[in-house]
Amino acid sequence: MTATSHQGSPKAPTQPGGPSGTPDSGKPAPGKPLRPRAPGAGPYPWVMAGSVSVAVLGAALSLNGVLRGWAWFMPLITTVVVVALALAVLRALRAQPLLVTLASFASLAGILSFIFCRQESLAGFIPTTGTFTAVGRLIKRAAETVVSESAPVAPNAGIVFVLCACLGLLVILIDALAVPLSMPAASGIGLLAVMVVPATIKPQSVGVAGFMGAAVGYLLILGCSHWFAPDARLQSGSGRGAGQFRRSVITGGLALALTMTVPVVIPGFETGTFPQGSRLSPWGTSNGLNPMITLGNSLRSPTGSGRITYATSASAPLYLRSVTVENFDGETWAPDDRGAGRRAGVDRIETGYAIQGEVVNAVTSVNAGLFSSPYLPAPFAPASVNGLNGRWTWDPSTLSIMSTETTTRAQRYVVFSAAPKITAQSLSQANAVPQDISEDFLRVPGNLPDIVRQTADTVTASAGSNYAKALAIQKYLRSGEFTYSLQAPVQNGYDGNGLSVLADFLAVKSGYCVHFSSAMAVMARAEGIPSRIAVGYAPGRLTGESVALVGQGSFPEYEVDARDAHAWPELYFEGLGWVPFEPTPSRGVPPDYATESSVAGNLSTNADEKEVLTTPAPA
Known part of the structure; x- marks a missing residue:
């Protein structure tokens, strides 16, 4: 009986460690389903939070050069660390995944409110309706900076807010990929997304520091997932060991190798390759003239x-x-399209101010070719335009012509222009206080750097009229003290058009048309002269061909391209309207009324004017 019973009754396998089947050795019982522990076990959430922070902040190092200086980095560190810590705390408390995600978004909103909108938020960090209004202003300011500045841009509150918000969201995304979704290798996509920005914008691309920072952080994320994740240890049946380390090294090495080799076959590098190549342009070459931002890049274009x-x-x-840039808030110059005031139809265009004296009429036939822009290149001042396809509008204050439905590409059109005849004599007599002009063209920011105002006052000290002041400023900027350079602003970190850029330019005394035109426009406003900046093209070169204009005759043809992109200041004189000047040395052509010989001949009796022309530029 005992033997039969013993043989007929299968004996349940015994487990070391007792009847519960829980192994004393830490290994799961054979045949038992694995029960992964929550991600809050052990040091895992804290190590992962640190790894994600290192990865995001390391990738963000590459943005130095897109933004000037490092003032933007401390708000970014605060945002990233707060969001990462919120995730770590909730996971350490074994909170539900949905709650962790919601709380991470709440922590991001709280820290952004605290840093950027403290006064509009409840208790300094709880968003209110006032907070959202303030956020709207910040986003608008960031958009204006993107439109109107070239890198490196001033780290104003709008740009830094957008940067902190985006990288805070990136922390949440990378954490979600690495922890609940168990896809740590995919986190590299988010880091590459950060590095695409400097790779596209900065002349020196990402840079070694940014690339190495992102690489170290990425390897830490992979190592944390293999080394500390509770699920990984249970599935492998062993604790920390050579297997996890080997997998981490192999996965990370393959990812880094892919990162280094794939960009080699991507076209767009002028010199070198990722991460130190110059000017990665994955979207091709832009043929449009984006006001004040691509001008320097266009001029630096080899073809x-x-x-x-x-x-x-x-x-x-x-x-x-093409564009008139007149809105200056202290951070940037930007075009003000005044959408509500624009008028449809370009068959009749009228100035919004009175013109006295002789008017010079001209007809110009333009073939835009492959140039693609919503702004229409035209000589000043257009009175009518014929032959355009699509719907176009014009601004009575600036006479800029643009379309929101089509572009200039493949457009052939004829511009009839009517501009006042401007002479040194007529300008010297235009001393009346401007009446028909908006205050927008006179606005000077309250935070104008001392070097700008002191330079303007010194240069115009002996000038007795607005015309004399304009000539003095132009003469100073075209003097031998200044040099024309496309590279100096990039190398010295002031390649933009804000106030801090202007201060650096006047100190270094080297730049290109954006800097010279900005300097003259701001200094003119500081002396009470309405000013704005025109963006378009310098006169260009003869092609050797002739074009017959109906009813006008045959005229020589000229050509311009991106290398001729140019910016020049226009100053307002009552009775004459907007008068262009040319302060940029070696670019464009100074008008007759602004050359020394013309002025000396027309103003021989004006002692003040003669003194302006003979007074040496200040040191």
């Missing part, structure tokens, strides 16, 4: 793009204006 040809009845080659 011209966006070729435009024109023929004109004017006695000399013309400047083609």
Whole structure:
């Protein structure tokens, strides 16, 4: 009986460690389903939070050069660390995944409110309706900076807010990929997304520091997932060991190798390769003229793009204006399209101010070719435009012509222009206080750097009229003290058009048309002269061809392209309207009324004017 019973009854296998089947050795019982522990076990959430923070902040190092200086980095550190710590605390408390995600978004909103909108938030960090209004202003300011500045841009509150918000969201995304979704290798996509920005914008691309920072952080994320994750240890049946380390090294090495080799086959590098290559352009070359931001890049282009040809009845080659930039808030120059005030139809265009004296008429035929922009290049001042396809509007205050439905690409059109005849004599007599002009063109920021105001006052000290002041400023900027350079602003970190950029430019005394035109426009406003900046093209070169204009005759053809992109200041004189000047040395052509010989001949009786022309520029 005993033997039969013993043989007929299968004996349950015994487990070391007792009847409960829980192994004393830490290994799971054979045949038992694995029960992964919550991700809050042990040091895992804290180590992962640190790894994600290192990865995101390391990748963010590459943004130095897109933003000037390092003032933006401390708010970014605060945002990233707060969001990462919130995730770690909740996971250490074994909170539900949905609660962890919601709380991470709440922590991001709280820290952003505390840093950027403290006064509009309840208790300094709880968002209110006032907070959202303030956020809207910050986003608008960031958008204006993107439109109007070239890298490196000033780290104003709007740009830094957007940066902190985006990288705070990136922390949440990487954490979600690495922890609940168990896809740590995919976190590299988010880090590469950060590095695409400097790779596209900065002349020196990502840079070694940013690339190495992101690489170290990425390897830490992979190592944390393999080394500390509770699930990984249970599935492997062993604790920390050579297997986990080997997998981490192999996965990380393959990911880094892929990161280094794939960009080699991506076109767009002018010199070198990722991460130190110059100018990665995955979207190709832009043929449009984006006001005040791509101007420097266009001028630095080794080959011209966006070729435009024109023929004109004017006695000399013309400047083609695309955009008028007049809104200056202290951080940036930006165009003000005044959408509500724009008028439809370009068959009749009228200035919003009175013109006295003789008017010079001209007809110009333009072939935009492959140049693609919502702004229409045209000589100033356009009276009508014929032959355009699509719907176009114009601004009575600036006479800029633009379309929200089409572009200039493949457009052939004829511009009839009517501009006042400007002479040194007429300018010297235009001393009346401007009446028909908006205050927008006179606004000077309250935080104007001392060097700007002191330079303007010194240069114009002996000038007795607005015309004399304008000539003195132009003469100073075109003097031998200043040099034309496309590289100096990039190398010295002031390649933009804000106030701090202007201060650096006046100290270094080297830059290109954006800096010279900005300097003259701001100094003119500081002396009470309305000013703005025109963005378009310098006169260009003869093509050797001729174009017949109906009813006008045959005229020589000129061509311009991205290398001729230019910015120049326009100053307002009552009775004459907007008068262009040319302060940029070696670029464009100074108008007759602003050359020393013309002025000396027309103002021989004006002692103040003669003194301006003979007074040496200040040191």
